[in-house]
Amino acid sequence: MDLSPSLVLERLQAVRAVLRQHGFAALVVLSSDPHLSEYLPERWQSRQWLSGFTGSAGSLVVTLEKAALFADSRYWVQAQAELGSGPVDLVKTATGEHTDHIDWLAQHTVSGERISIDAQVFGMAAAQRLQRRMLQHGVVIEGALDVVGLAWPERPALPSASIFEHDLAYACVSRAQKLAQVRAAMHQHGAGAHFISTLDDIAWLLNLRGADVDHNPVFLGHVLLTLDSCTLFVGSGKLTPALEAALQRDGVQLQDYALAHHAVSLCRRSPPKILLDPQRVTLGCYDAWAGQAEVVEAVNPSTLLKSRKTPEQAAHIRSAMRQDGAAMCEFYAWLEQALVSGESVSEITVDQHLSAARARRPGFMGLSFATIAGFNANGAMPHYRATPQSHAQIVGDGLLLIDSGGQYLGGTTDVTRVWPIGQVTEAQKRDYTLVLKGTLALSRARFPRGTPSPMLDALARAPLWQHGLDYGHGTGHGVGYFLNVHEGPQSISKALAQPQMAMQLGMVTSVEPGLYRPGQWGIRIENLVLNVVSTTSALDSHGEPQFLEFETLTLCPIDTRCIALDLLNREEIAWLNSYHVRVRAALGPLVSGAARDWLECRTEAIIGVDSIGL
């Protein structure tokens, strides 16, 4: 994007004119849309349009005199480059949910002033935090006006991709069953109605998929569910008549996308309570319901339900992992050969060849996120993306980090590997091995069912902490089932634990510790794991297993040439060797020729120092 400072200033002035016209002192723009999505359609890239900062997270505050962008450490370099010395100041914040922009607002406004936010895209929980704090300060927050919309003449239209059914053979649980499950949860909460805005919840609930957002197979919509009706609010023309009829058969009515909040305002149900997830609906939705009756605040039941994959879904995921692993064998065989033969290989060609290898696989539906291929210093930026204008050639010595994933009808993949190019140094090997120890420690962990997932974070970090090292991102995120590659509720991270983050049977989570040496190299070793009953587990008094462990789902060799063997203990070596036996057996039948040779070579067992000694 890279807006010129003068264009940014022009847009800011247009926004300020609207603010002045309506008597506002400031505007808050979060990176959010009516669905509180992680990735935003162009129409809702207001923060980017107004500031020029293209990162995927960051908040913007505009007053009549100043403008400040709040971004965490993942984005500091990028934000500094994109904002330059233009009219928007960068304020560096800590990673995670922060309130720095609220503090800043409190300093830059005075009692009696009014601040504008767009309630249609402002998350309820975020709005509450902002309102509470500013009210103390005597400042009023108003959500009715879309200030950016009024200042943005050529605002992109809503995306209009078609919606398709996620075939029951893959979905495994029917739409009717899922509706019944969510209604049972509503009943438990004493709620007669429930409004859903989050796109992955809707796609899961209705066994529908779309293409309105890059990489996430979702479509724009809202759902209003009662104990005996279900309305999907969606843009016209996105569903075929056949699909409309199928939905109708399951009791799902259609209404226009724009009418969702209006429908909420009309909803009268018995019991007259609506279940809303403050983290997953906007202030606009709350306002539409406001005053009618009680709101039951709870995590969307669908968020909890879809996080627990069924045994049938897990079987499909294992198949998808085999296809994904086979694609990687083909790609890596090509890559090593290309490098040996002196072919010109860049971060961009890595992406192209890897994506092409995945695309040849049955069930492949697209990438699950934009491939991160970073050589040496580029690998040290966890959110790096090579562009045609700026990328590195894979030449000389160093480490190549590749983080990639695919969407398959039977699951979503996400895998990171690091490979030696030419010679690697002892320091690189040490870093690589410490990260690997973290991946292994967490992958081998057993833990009581219900353990809050943040509690497991330290297990992955401990080997790095022992050497005074750490990484700035989370260790693991939930992963959807042919859905978003990032989903909740679990999070293995430094996040403050909340009850809904408890580890439950069937959850799929990434395990991805890392280590970043800015300007030098980056390391991350990532697998997806499934929560399964621990082999050591006794049953509790309800007949449920007391302990869980991880089944590593991802099937791809982990480079052993970068390992500093003296840093691994016997259990770690045994785990790695047995993983490679499993990878070879699972992928062998799916590959041939050079890919097969590569698989054999990269899954060779290693012999530890311990083993030699004994």
Next chain:
Amino acid sequence: MDLSPSLVLERLQAVRAVLRQHGFAALVVLSSDPHLSEYLPERWQSRQWLSGFTGSAGSLVVTLEKAALFADSRYWVQAQAELGSGPVDLVKTATGEHTDHIDWLAQHTVSGERISIDAQVFGMAAAQRLQRRMLQHGVVIEGALDVVGLAWPERPALPSASIFEHDLAYACVSRAQKLAQVRAAMHQHGAGAHFISTLDDIAWLLNLRGADVDHNPVFLGHVLLTLDSCTLFVGSGKLTPALEAALQRDGVQLQDYALAHHAVSLCRRSPPKILLDPQRVTLGCYDAWAGQAEVVEAVNPSTLLKSRKTPEQAAHIRSAMRQDGAAMCEFYAWLEQALVSGESVSEITVDQHLSAARARRPGFMGLSFATIAGFNANGAMPHYRATPQSHAQIVGDGLLLIDSGGQYLGGTTDVTRVWPIGQVTEAQKRDYTLVLKGTLALSRARFPRGTPSPMLDALARAPLWQHGLDYGHGTGHGVGYFLNVHEGPQSISKALAQPQMAMQLGMVTSVEPGLYRPGQWGIRIENLVLNVVSTTSALDSHGEPQFLEFETLTLCPIDTRCIALDLLNREEIAWLNSYHVRVRAALGPLVSGAARDWLECRTEAIIGVDSIGL
């Protein structure tokens, strides 16, 4: 205590008569006092007086027809025994802050009813939770009446032990300096006043100690602090004239204990905000301030300040640990000799001899908690206390668990060891070694400064989890400095992390994983550790160390005869051997004769399987 069911019923009926007289439908009695202390003076043992349950934690709800006691797993056996088939039902709850009694109340009351609590002893945060929930339910909570007081004719008087100064040579930081530190924090919060009810905060702030509560060297009092005045509310006759004069010189006025809340209600200060800690003041205090002006809710600054021991205090703690360790050498030398010579030894004599050995040590001021000496099955009850009526003889084979600690002028100790008596089984050795692995893993951990302490909990549990085992209590609590053996804000436990629980330099914490086989044996291996700068630590951009590690403060041999050597790795054996070298060197000069021999014998290095192999 063991009240007869008829006496309990009589008291319940007296309470119900008061409830009826004032139109209340129910009464909630928590285990709490006006200072929200962990251990309560007799006067505030209302829950015990009314139910007969003597455990240190548990909530009681009394309606006109029913009475229910809510206790967590630590107390189930005890509560069952003490409540018997009497008029109070036991409701089993999960460990930690629970709301089961609120759920129960919601089920046993109807809209329009009124519930009584005593605002003078009901914590603000607990009251808010109760009020919020019951208000939704249409039930009103009222705090003005002390129902138990009206039904309890022979209620014990307030304790009246003398107050003494904690000599500056040990306190290390003067009263004036501490007052200035807390006022600086008040200023940062924009507060002109601050009310403190928690006894350890007050004792720390004013460098005073008392004896109003068993084992905790504190005295009953409240403090009202403004930016230019300090009033201590305390019972008359507890301070000498000399001490009163000394306080006066530091600007500390005295007023009668009973006038504290009245003074709060009169307090008009600029800025007109009061800093209150909802976890550490009662509803009565809030009500006294109510309506005057804004309340700033924050953790007591003194709670945060006192958790970070100064280098001078740490030096005193190390001395106290040497004395404490020497006392244990003398005791254990006696114990082993007594057992060999066939002397009759019971859990009670263990307590007597160990307490006597501590009492001979310079600086000793008393026990820091009631000794837990549990042989075999008794050791499986984490909160076991031998009584003259019920205790075990140390005869035959098994494991003896001893958890004990002392108050010294220069610190507070808390240590648990487990010893083999006669023959121990392979199963006992395996359990012992798994717990030891937990103690070692956490003791050896390094972690970023500011890590929320609950995040470290999994490191201690992981070796047990690996075998499908766990324990029901926390892994570590903060420890005071010649103060309460349990103090905040840090907690290494499954507690949901809060920002104030961050690990900071100078904190003293216990490390005490355990394993309990009900009816068979219990194991817990506990040391106190100090947060120190990690040897691997770089400095951050503010010049502060980025990483912390633990210095193990406790000096007492860890039994090696119970170890299953094949379960320990090389690093664990090295840590244990080096710990024993340190213990021997530190304690050797303080003991002689049999105690010296015992120390030498129990600090012998062990040789691991690994070491033999290489």
